Structures are given as structure tokens and as C-alpha cells.
Amino acid sequence: MCDQKSYCGILVDNNNRKPLARLHFNRTVKYLGLFNESKEEERVKVDTLDEIYEYADRIRATAKAYVSPATATGSAKDVNPNGQ
Secondary structure (H helix, E strand, O other): OEEOOOOEEEEEOOEEEEEEEEEEOOOOOEEEEEEOOOOOEEEEEEOOHHHHHHHHHHHHHHHHHOOOHHHHHOOHHHHOOOOO
């Protein structure tokens, strides 16, 4: 996580080029920032923290987009780190 002045950023591998979501909770109206394949943020209003669960599939899809294609397919060379 990376705390900024206007939001709390949730990053993959602590890399600011891989944003997973942003929590805009500093104001009266709370927003969840979700990202698409182009890393464009879409803000959705949330009234309670439990509403974040409604966006779990979108957050997972963003996380999967950061996984390399070889790892996603589970090829044998990626499964065995010793290369055997």
C-alpha cells in the first residue's frame, strides 16, 4: 500500500506502475478507484467498506493482467524453479 495525500494506493509488487486499486476515503463521499487494462482509473462511489466486495471480480481481473502469460498458463518451466 502507498498512502498519498488524496488516496491510499494498493499496488502489485510495491510497484507504482502496477496499480490494483485506490481508496479515496479522505472526503465525505467515499470512492473506490478501479483500473482497466489501459490502467485508466474508474471511480465508483461506496457507502460502506463491505461494498468493496461487490468489485472483487474486477480487482482480480486487474491483478491477473499483471501476471505474465507464461505464468498464467502454468507451463512446466515456470512450475519447477530449478529448471529440471
